[in-house]
Amino acid sequence: MTTMIGTTAVAAPPRVVAQTPVGTPPAWAIMQRRLFDVMDEGWWLFRERYCLPDGSLRYAGEVPSRDGADDFYEAFVNWPVLYQLGGADDLLDVSKWHWEGVTRQLTDLGFLVDEFERGYDWFHLGESMIFFYSLCAADPGDEVFRDRAYRFAELYLPGSPAANYDPATRTIRAPHNGAGGPRRGINDEWRSFGAGLASMRPFGLPLAGVPGIRTWTDLEDPAKADLMGAEMVRRLGAGDVAVNLAATTLTANAWLYDHNDRFAAWTLEYLDAWQQRAKENGGVLPDNVGPSGVVGELHDGRWHGGNYGWAWPHGVYSVGSAACVAAVNGALLTGDPSRLDLARQLLDHLYERGITGTVDGTEMSIRDRWQAELGDDTATPTLLIPNRYGEEGWFDYQPPQLGLPVWLWQAAFEAPDRERLNRLRERSGYDWRTVRDFRNKEDAGHEAPWLAYLAGDNPGYPEAMLGVALSQVQRRMDLMEADRTDPADMHVHHWQRHNPVATEALLQLTTGTPQLLYNGGLLPLRILYLDPDRGRPGLPADVAALVDTVEPDRTGLQLVNLSATQTRRVVVQAGGFGTERIDRATVTTATGEYPGPAPAYTAPSLRAGTETIVVDGNRLEVTLPPGRTIRLDLELTRNAYRAAHLAPAAD
Missing domain, CATH: 1.50.10 (Glycosyltransferase)
Known part of the structure; x- marks a missing residue:
């Protein structure tokens, strides 16, 4: 049995900055x-x-x-x-x-x-x-x-x-x-359940064992339609x-x-x-x-x-x-x-x-x-x-x-x-x-x-x-x-x-979450994004996200800021109800002289690398300068906190 250990962490999260130019979006x-x-x-x-x-x-x-x-x-x-x-x-x-x-x-x-x-x-x-x-x-x-x-x-x-x-x-x-x-x-419309209810015919008879009613055509008899309705009231x-x-x-x-x-x-x-x-x-x-x-x-x-x-x-x-x-x-x-x-x-x-x-x-x-x-x-x-x-x-x-x-x-x-x-x-x-x-x-x-x-x-x-x-x-x-x-x-x-x-x-x-179960399900998201500048949930303007890895103790995703002029900040929360703890995050880095000298016909190559940071909470803040992208590989502990409705933090 997995035991949840306390309330959800909402302390100020660690911060990382995206360094890799998007290049071709x-x-x-x-x-x-x-x-x-x-x-x-x-x-x-x-x-x-x-x-x-x-x-x-x-x-x-x-x-x-x-x-x-x-x-x-x-x-x-x-x-x-x-x-x-x-x-x-x-x-x-x-x-x-x-x-x-x-x-x-x-x-x-x-x-x-x-x-x-x-x-x-x-x-x-x-x-x-x-x-x-x-x-x-x-x-x-x-x-x-x-x-x-x-x-x-x-x-x-x-x-x-x-x-x-x-x-x-x-x-x-x-x-x-x-x-x-x-x-x-039951519905008043079914108190006499007759053969004229054409939309229900593909599903067959609503009840078995009603005397004298074995096929749909038996419901053409008004008395049998009334009998079926009465049995539906009693049994359904x-x-x-x-x-x-x-x-x-x-x-x-x-x-x-x-x-x-x-x-x-x-x-x-x-x-x-x-x-x-x-x-x-x-x-x-x-x-x-x-x-x-x-x-x-x-x-x-x-x-x-x-x-x-x-x-x-x-x-x-x-x-x-x-x-x-x-x-x-x-x-x-x-x-x-x-x-x-x-x-x-x-x-x-x-x-x-x-x-x-x-x-x-x-x-x-x-x-x-x-x-x-x-x-x-x-x-x-x-x-x-x-x-x-x-x-x-x-x-x-x-x-x-x-x-x-x-x-x-x-x-x-x-x-x-x-x-x-x-x-x-x-x-x-x-x-x-x-x-x-x-x-x-x-x-x-x-x-x-x-x-x-x-x-x-x-x-x-x-x-x-x-x-x-x-x-x-x-x-x-x-x-x-x-x-x-x-x-x-x-x-x-x-x-x-x-x-x-x-x-x-x-x-x-x-x-990284399927569509909710339509007949009454909640929606415990694998990842929830928060916009700290607007104090609300969701990806900020111009920011796109792609979750490509969903495993028991790991989630991998990429963030892209498509704006050419605006810096965006986004908080990545593990679990829509805050149940997961991000133990560590491995993030992509890029070093070099980008964008390079103006006379050059192409941008210089950058050295791609990674950095691992300790998070020890359920949120990580990412700053995305204009035209930058970052990949996050989150190592998780599931059910570290009790599920809860959590309001986004603004600053």
């Missing part, structure tokens, strides 16, 4: 700064086109009974992340303005109580809350958001008036929950479900402010409860627990069949994501890598049951995702893993979502987690080095070529990935320009599909 550096610029143009255009003066969204369409609040927040979900990486100075205030405006809007529509979801499932709640978590991380000094973080987390603690949690059974009392407490039942609308594990991020986020033991205790208690249920189920996380705390109580003893569970509609896409989110939270709070075992065992169970097949030739519920991610390789035999489990066993085989095992590796950097990724690559029929031009809902999906880059066999990845990001942002800009949709006709996913902020490339390349 690296293409990746120019492209990276262009990406920052175009996204800052993009969110401004998005705001002008889709938002009202109070920060809310222009919308006049139908309002569902329970579903939809997440989609309003998802319009801005990664804006605070862009700010934290180095986006425009005013982006933080704009992001808060939109959060406030959308929160008022959703309150008026009846979705929220005291600024929090009245009661819905954590598959969707997790999607909406990552906007809030990112705001907290981007500005830890904001007392208003800190107080909100406490208030929201309190909703799930024992003794809360909301009564979401039952400490006797260690369960959240309903699949739909929130500020209004346990909200039993009560008890605890595995996707509620994503609620642990709510308490973990509050804990990051001041390490309140009450928030940590509930997070770990709830995680332990599900860990025990998985152990009793042969290592596979069950998806449902009845009101008395018994697995399968509402499903005739079945460990599968709960709301957003293994059988319907998404399987590993919802259950696996929640397990990884909670497991990473457990590791973040304790520094103990064994907290990841809940998700590790689950994924290994699925991978062991993988088969070889093609996307084109295999029946699956979500095909368009893989058509974008794999392109022509949808016809190539590759590893397919079961996504769902029903009466006949495992089914719905699809390629593995790499974001899940990547985050297990990121959370602990233990050798077995890296070996798991290596085995997945070996079993894949497609070339992991290929970079395809797409952007999915999670702003993710390029983990394979990034991992190949970090392994040293995909050297062109930075330029290729930045090119994809620029292409996708431009497409969103063009979509906005061409958009003439009336707000009364808008789908609630309309804004997500036009959002021009794409952070996957910047997260990977500047911080």
